[in-house]
Amino acid sequence: MRIRHLLALPALVFFTSCYQFEITAQGGFAQLALDGDIGYVTGTGGVSIQDDIESGLGLGDDQGTPYVRANMDFGVPNLSVSGFLFEDDGRGLLTQNFGGVAAGVPVLTDFEMASAKIAYTFEIPLGPVSLQPGLAVNLIDLSILVRDSIGIASEDIQLSAPLPMLFGRAEIDIADFLQLVGEVGYVAVDVEDVEANLLDVEALLELTALEPLNLFVGYRSISFEGEGEIDGDSIDIDLGLSGLIVGGGIRF
Numbered sequence: 021m022r023i024r025h026l027l028a029l030p031a032l033v034f035f036t037s038c039y040q041f042e043i044t045a046q047g048g049f050a051q052l053a054l055d056g057d058i059g060y061v062t063g064t065g066g067v068s069i070q071d072d073i074e075s076g077l078g079l080g081d082d083q084g085t086p087y088v089r090a091n092m093d094f095g096v097p098n099l100s101v102s103g104f105l106f107e108d109d110g111r112g113l114l115t116q117n118f119g120g121v122a123a124g125v126p127v128l129t130d131f132e133m134a135s136a137k138i139a140y141t142f143e144i145p146l147g148p149v150s151l152q153p154g155l156a157v158n159l160i161d162l163s164i165l166v167r168d169s170i171g172i173a174s175e176d177i178q179l180s181a182p183l184p185m186l187f188g189r190a191e192i193d194i195a196d197f198l199q200l201v202g203e204v205g206y207v208a209v210d211v212e213d214v215e216a217n218l219l220d221v222e223a224l225l226e227l228t229a230l231e232p233l234n235l236f237v238g239y240r241s242i243s244f245e246g247e248g249e250i251d252g253d254s255i256d257i258d259l260g261l262s263g264l265i266v267g268g269g270i271r272f
Contacts, residue, residue, distance in 0.1 A: 042093040048267015050087040050240065052106055054079050054131065056259040058164070060119045060175060064249050067256035069116050077129040077166065078110025087240075087265050096143055098152060098189075102222070103136040106261060111169070118166050119175035119253065126169040133261065134161040135242065137205070137220065139187050148193040156187035156205045158220055160244075177255070179246075183207050183218050197229040201238075214248035228271075235268040 055074070059067035074080035083106060091100040108131045114123045121127060141154030159182050167174035185205035192200040201224040208217040224238035241262035247255065 041095075042271060044089075044091045044093075044234070044269060044271045046089040046234070046236065046267055046269030048087045048089075048236070048265055050085050050104055050106075050263060050265040051082050052085060052104075052240070052261055052263035053082045054108055054259065054261055056257075058259070059116070059254075059256040060177065061117070061254040062119050064252060064254060067247070067254050070256055070258070071112075071114055071116060071118065073259070074112075076112050076114050077127065077131075078112030079108045079129055079131055081108065081110070082263065083108050087267060089267075089269070098139075098141045098143060098154075100139045100141075100189075101136065103134070105132070105134045107132050120173045121166055121168050121175055122173065127166050128169055130163075130165040132161075132163040135159070139189070139203070139205070141187065141189055150191040152189040152191070154187050154189075156185045158183045158185060158205065158207075158218065158242075160218075183209070185218070185220065197227060199226045199228065200224070201226060212248075214246060214250060216244070216246035216248075218245075219243045224265075232271045233268065234271060237264070237266045239263070240265050 057070035057072055058077070059070035061067050071077060085104050085106050087104045089100070089102040091098060110129055112127055112129060114121065114125065114127055116123045118127070136159040137156060139154060139156035141152035144151045160179065162179040164177040165174065185207040187203070187205040189201065189203045194200055203222040205220040206218070209215070219242070221241045222238065224236045227235045239262070241260070244257065244259045246257045
């Protein structure tokens, strides 16, 4: 079954007058892993038992994926973008029916998640610390295909949604060539028969000793929870995706 749910994407508005213009482009590698639970029941009434991502669906091993970041500094306002495409597949054993896929039968699972985070913030300099409150949107495209190993039944869950978030960034100058960057975004929505929330946390340690080149190492974590009734069926998702990221870039 295909599930598509579209939330309104608010406009990210106007750049104010600026004092400088600087672009940082970065690319790297992320080593991410899934955890959590998911339940999908044909018909209404809710999900009483969820299947574990690892044992039930056979997912959860570390997977490598390219990772990109870009930041445009206009002086006071800042516009940043980051994104990745994560894929995982595995073989598990369901503890309960997953829609039309029967429990107790080995299943093959294909998981794919694309994320593009766009943030617009305003800088408040406080000496070596910079606070940047603002707004962001995380464009999530999620696909979960579960099919039994004998090819009789399958379920395909898809969710595409631009999730507008309250967002904040903090930058700390540890030294002239070393900077700590932290980002947090959060949204909770209740649309029709679906409730969902997303917490997106990112932390980076950036080395700029060889300017205009830079290196970074960090951690990214996305937690997504959603439950409700869509197209007459019940779904309950509790997913976490997290891991280390490394890379480098250039500032100009």
